[in-house]
Amino acid sequence: MNPQQQPKKKTELDEALVKCREAFYPALAVSLFANLLLFIAPLYVMQIVDRVLAIKSVDTLMVLSGLTIVLALLLAFFEFVRARLLVRAGVKFDMLVDAPIFRAVTLMSTRAPGVAGAQALRDLDRVRSFITSSTAFALLDAVWVPVFLALAFAFNAWVGVVGLAGAIAVVAIAITNDMRTKKTFGEANRAALRVDSFVGTSLRNTDALEAMGMLPAMLHRWRAGHVQAVKLQAEIGDRSGTLNAALRFARYATLVLAVAIGTYLSIRNELSSGGVLAAAMVVGFALGPIEAAVAQWPQLLAARAAVERLRALLQAVPAERPVMQLPRPHGVVTLSNVIAGPPGARAAVIKGVNVQFQPGEVVGIIGPSGGGKTSVLRVALGLWPAASGSVRIDGAELGQWDTEALSKYVGYVPQEIELFDGTVAENIARFADPLEAEPIILAARRTGLHEAILALPDGYNTQIGINGAALSGGMRQRLALARAMYGDPVLVILDEPNSSLDAEGENVLVQVVANAKAEGRTVIFTTHRLQLLATADKVLVMNNGMAEAFGPRDEVLARYTRPTVVANNQPVTQQTEDAPPADAAESG
Numbered sequence: 001m002n003p004q005q006q007p008k009k010k011t012e013l014d015e016a017l018v019k020c021r022e023a024f025y026p027a028l029a030v031s032l033f034a035n036l037l038l039f040i041a042p043l044y045v046m047q048i049v050d051r052v053l054a055i056k057s058v059d060t061l062m063v064l065s066g067l068t069i070v071l072a073l074l075l076a077f078f079e080f081v082r083a084r085l086l087v088r089a090g091v092k093f094d095m096l097v098d099a100p101i102f103r104a105v106t107l108m109s110t111r112a113p114g115v116a117g118a119q120a121l122r123d124l125d126r127v128r129s130f131i132t133s134s135t136a137f138a139l140l141d142a143v144w145v146p147v148f149l150a151l152a153f154a155f156n157a158w159v160g161v162v163g164l165a166g167a168i169a170v171v172a173i174a175i176t177n178d179m180r181t182k183k184t185f186g187e188a189n190r191a192a193l194r195v196d197s198f199v200g201t202s203l204r205n206t207d208a209l210e211a212m213g214m215l216p217a218m219l220h221r222w223r224a225g226h227v228q229a230v231k232l233q234a235e236i237g238d239r240s241g242t243l244n245a246a247l248r249f250a251r252y253a254t255l256v257l258a259v260a261i262g263t264y265l266s267i268r269n270e271l272s273s274g275g276v277l278a279a280a281m282v283v284g285f286a287l288g289p290i291e292a293a294v295a296q297w298p299q300l301l302a303a304r305a306a307v308e309r310l311r312a313l314l315q316a317v318p319a320e321r322p323v324m325q326l327p328r329p330h331g332v333v334t335l336s337n338v339i340a341g342p343p344g345a346r347a348a349v350i351k352g353v354n355v356q357f358q359p360g361e362v363v364g365i366i367g368p369s370g371g372g373k374t375s376v377l378r379v380a381l382g383l384w385p386a387a388s389g390s391v392r393i394d395g396a397e398l399g400q401w402d403t404e405a406l407s408k409y410v411g412y413v414p415q416e417i418e419l420f421d422g423t424v425a426e427n428i429a430r431f432a433d434p435l436e437a438e439p440i441i442l443a444a445r446r447t448g449l450h451e452a453i454l455a456l457p458d459g460y461n462t463q464i465g466i467n468g469a470a471l472s473g474g475m476r477q478r479l480a481l482a483r484a485m486y487g488d489p490v491l492v493i494l495d496e497p498n499s500s501l502d503a504e505g506e507n508v509l510v511q512v513v514a515n516a517k518a519e520g521r522t523v524i525f526t527t528h529r530l531q532l533l534a535t536a537d538k539v540l541v542m543n544n545g546m547a548e549a550f551g552p553r554d555e556v557l558a559r560y561t562r563p564t565v566v567a568n569n570q571p572v573t574q575q576t577e578d579a580p581p582a583d584a585a586e587s588g
């Protein structure tokens with residue numbers, strides 16, 4: 001159904017990030033305490049070297065060591081609390097965005113089929129694990145680096161200068177690296193996504209791949225993309241290796257400088273021997289978090305890219321505006337001057353369609369392949385938004401309807417049957433929770449499936465496999481029909497519902513359509529076969545995205561065909577030679 005478009009501004013992701021940030025503040029505070037406690041070690045070393053060794057007091061050694069161990073325990077406690085806070089922040093983030101992302105992924109894949117869905121769910125995992133990762137810890141620590149540098153200055157001005165110079169060197173290395181890697185990183189990401197998408201579509205069509213020996217050609221094509229992705233990853237790996245080497249050098253050089261300066265000051269009696277050791281430790285601690293944060297930079301970039309992709313996804317499929325609940329529709333469907341196409345496409349596929357379908361009316365849509373039959377159904381369902389004109393149900397534009405509420409009154413059998421991994425009952429009931437036996441059995445009976453389902457190994461509880469793999473093509477189509485007839489569908493839309501049906505199945509379908517009509521439902525179907533078309537009150541001929549003809553069945557068909565007589569005495573028609581848009585003349 002038609003999601004209400006909102007201006008591209010804040011998404012649920014941004015709101016979740018703000019909430020997540022709030023959860024970060026306590027973690028940040030705990031980080032400060034944890035980092036301050038780190039400074040116990042240099043102080044301890046200084047006391048030991050300068051005092052304990054000088055006075056040779058075992059008691060002082062024991063007291064100082066005991067105290068330091070207690071403080072180390074406190075440090076461990078802070079680390080423990082911080083880890084828990086971050087894990088909770090990650091879970092909170094996930095909980096806030098998982099439903100909107102799943103919704104966006106689902107809607108996006110009906111509009112632009114591909115594997116963007118799998119990628120988005122992986123991105124969600126990536127962002128959540130980033131929040132709880134050692135990278136997030138390093139970043140939290142890095143925030144306090146200025147405080148440690150200030151402490152280093154307080155300890156000794158020269159030690160502070162060395163620490164500051166080291167920090168500046170590390171940050172400069174990181175910035176240079178970021179500037180050099182950013183482009184390659186983006187390219188590597190896009191290449192990996194292209195390969196993912198290719199694998200996703202190929203794996204869906206493995207029968208054709210294997211049966212027609214397309215595997216080597218596909219392997220060749222996959223490899224080309226894969227090799228490019230691997231090369232780019234290797235390039236990033238190389239640069240990351242250089243970065244780490246440069247970082248290590250900067251850190252060692254800074255430490256050596258700190259010791260050298262400390263020793264020089266010690267020679268001039270401005271610093272004690274313990275002070276020299278402590279100075280090296282203070283500088284090490286001040287640089288540690290920056291170095292860790294810089295080393296984890298690729299993870300940060302990957303998480304940032306994932307956030308951007310998720311944000312773009314949520315902007316493409318914005319949340320619905322809450323709308324007022326409307327009463328059960330009667331099923332009047334009106335398309336007024338509708339121009340539409342797949343989301344994002346420049347050219348219109350439906351080019352100005354004006355039709356109205358009434359409750360209790362059966363409309364058959366015919367026309368040449370590519371004429372726009374499926375597309376007009378997609379527009380009527382709101383799967384494709386109207387670029388101009390309007391689509392109304394009972395006079396209210398699709399946007400005025402609550403999508404979920406309206407969907408209950410819609411039964412749809414798509415051209416490519418989509419069933420979901422679960423039981424027969426779950427699929428008929430559209431995965432309603434809890435499942436109610438009565439409407440499920442009613443839908444099965446309406447479509448003549450009840451007995452066939454009972455004959456399955458587990459009856460209604462039979463697992464049908466991914467996309468109904470465990471069922472025959474005809475059974476899949478009939479199950480999809482039962483799902484469409486589940487509940488109280490006011491609008492029944494069937495896109496070539498008989499393409500996989502045998503004669504018996506087709507008879508059932510004709511009966512289902514007749515019953516739906518008798519119950520006052522609006523039935524719209526596309527077909528290439530005559531038997532089903534005979535049930536239509538009206539015929540819409542779609543050609544080149546336009547409604548070429550719309551009116552009572554016989555009137556419309558007469559424009560394209562000349563009467564003929566067939567064995568079963570059905571009023572059947574044949575194509576005329578001059579006007580052949582409707583391939584409905586193929587015999588069923």
Ligand SMILES: Nc1ncnc2c1ncn2[C@@H]1O[C@H](COP(=O)(O)OP(=O)(O)OP(=O)(O)O)[C@@H](O)[C@H]1O
Binds near residue numbers: 369370373542
């Ligand atoms: N997702 C899409 N993206 C771009 N173009 C599309 C998309 N879906 C359909 N089209 C184009 O819209 C036109 C109408 O397609 P549509 O599937 O509606 O035809 P149809 O009449 O149902 O054909 P058929 O009888 O073969 O199913 C075609 O030219 C098709 O290429």
